Every structure is written in structure tokens, then in C-alpha cells.
Amino acid sequence: MIQKLIKILQDIKEYFLSYFSTDLGIDLGTATTLVYVKGQGVVLCEPSVVAIEKGTNRVVAVGDEAKKMLGRTPGSIVAIRPMKDGVISDFEVTEAMLKYFIKKVHPRKFFIHPSVVIAIPSGITEVERRAVIDSAIHAGARDVFLIEEPKAAAIGVGLPVHEPGGNMIIDIGGGTTEFAVISLGGIVYAKSIRVAGDEMDTAVMEYLRKTYNLMIGERTSEEIKIRIGSGYPLEEELTMDVRGRDLIAGLPKTISITSVEIREALADTVQAIVDAAKSTLEHTPPELAADLIDRGIVMAGGGSLLRGIDKRIAEETGLPVHVAEDPNTAVVRGTGETVNMPARLRKRLMAQAKLDF
């Protein structure tokens, strides 16, 4: 009898503990949103896209399903990317998206409010920070901690950020590229530019329009970038057939393009990233800069997968450059680590985040 009672009490305790520890780490990216659940790891990775019905603003689809609709929606449905340049450009839609994702990872306990850690670009304004917090609270979060993306990325790739030595990280996302030098758990210098993967897609689109009078959509330009884009001459250059609409005849047309052309189209965006990397190094205190000669630079984010961009940055900075293993999940894995940290350490990291602004 007593044993049964103890068991029941234990169950109740477990229940309350799980109630208070359903913690989430979220990388609310321009291109992709990832969610980490304490004890489970990365459980969700879907495009940051929402399809809504015009007029009623009813959410029709979110994530993978909505992305398929981009550029292909019937008149009454619009597919929206609510994040732009790494920040919330459409507050209500972001909220709906967050709500959907949180619910998806909490199917049985969606009424329980989780505590969440959200990664944000280091350069965002106070108003933009507020928008992220409000969105998450409205989407059902109990409380919200913010951490700068580069810090989360550095933790995610396992850099010894708490040690007194310089570590440099470059995170090329969809909307922003983040550069940061981290030492002793804090950001010594950070820079965020609103030039990243999306800008590369636009550059490819513009190039085809100007050179071939060919109109292509967002999805096609991204596909071209991923399949044949590069930031450094390739050992074997590539070609690809591209379909679009001829601007003059107004009809569908197929052309063949080369990786050399696409590299040229991407040259300005790649140069902007290289320049910002150099500028970050110029702002790094000499002792920490000296550490980087051995440790090099670590790259994360989907954009770091652009062929040869690591080589290009290595050549221009004279430092070794490594692309992180699984660069897409570095940031969310970092937020996950902070979720697992003792509250004291987590608070220190987050408090630090405040000082950086």
C-alpha cells in the first residue's frame, strides 16, 4: 500500500518535472527553422515558409508542404517567407509558424508552455529582439531566452568557447552572414551582414535575366546555386540546363549554363563575405588574432556549403578554414547545448547576450 503511494507520488513528481523541463532550442532561420527538444536532439528541420489564404489569412500549410507551393500557388493562396534578412518581417505569420512547429514537436502536450532558447542574428535591433520574444510568447512559450547565432554556432560545433583563446566562426545563412570572435564564453567582436544565401539566389536570377533574357523563380535560382555555384575555380567546371520563361517571346525556354558563369554572377556576394571576414580580423585583439593562426576559422550555416567558399576565405585571410560537420544544424545544436546547461551557466551566456547590444 505504502509502496503504491510512493509510486504515485513519484509519478506526480515526474509529471511536474517534465512539465517544467520541456525545453526547446529554436533556430528561427530565414531559410530554415530547426527545433531541438531536450533529451531528444534535433527533431524538426523545415523551411521557414507559410502558405496562407488571401483575404481570410487562414494558414493553409507550413514548412515543407508550404515550400512546395512557393511560386506555384493558385491565386487565392500565397506562400510567404515571414523572416527576411534574418529577422521577422511578418509578425503574425511568424507567430503562426512558430505555433505550428512548437505544436508539432509537442503533439500531446501542446497546452504545456515550454521554455525556449532562440538563436538570433548578432546585429538585430532592440525592436527586432522584442518581436522575436513576443512571437514566441504568443506562440505558447512560457519564457524566452535569446542567444546570438554565432555564439550558438560556436557551441554547436564544439569550439572551446569557455576557454581563454580566440575562436572565429562564420555562419552563412539565408538572410545574414554572421562573423564572430569568441573567447571565454563571450563575443569579443561580432559582425552581421545582410548578405547571404538569398542574396546569392537573387544574383543568379539577375544574371540570367540580364544575360539571357530568362526569367526564373526563387526555387530554380537556389537549385542552380546549389548544383553548380562556387566561390573558387573548380577542378572540373560544371554545366546545367536551366528552364525558365523567355522575357521577350514570353514562352518557356531551356538554356545551358556553366559554373564559370555562375561564379561570376556570385562574385559580388562572395566578395562581400570575404571583405567582412577580413574586417572582423582587423577588429580582433592581437593576442586572439594570433590564436587564430593555429585554430583557424570554422564555417557553419547552409551557405558554407557553397563550393570553394572555404578555399577562397582561406586564400584571402591566410588562415586555415574548416567547414563544420553538418553546418546546417550547428546553431540549433548550440541552442540545444544551452538548454542542457545548468541554469547558472545558461544565464551567464544569455546575460552576456544582452551586453553585446
Ligand SMILES: Nc1ncnc2c1ncn2[C@@H]1O[C@H](COP(=O)(O)OP(=O)(O)OP(=O)(O)O)[C@@H](O)[C@H]1O
Ligand atoms: N550545398 C549548398 N550550396 C550553397 N548554398 C547552400 C547549400 N545548401 C544550402 N545552401 C543555402 O544555405 C542557405 C540556408 O542556410 P541556413 O539554413 O543556415 O540559413 P538560415 O539559418 O535559415 O538563415 P539565417 O541564419 O540567415 O536566418 C540557403 O540560402 C540555401 O540556399
Ligand SMILES: [Mg+2]
Ligand atoms: Mg542561421
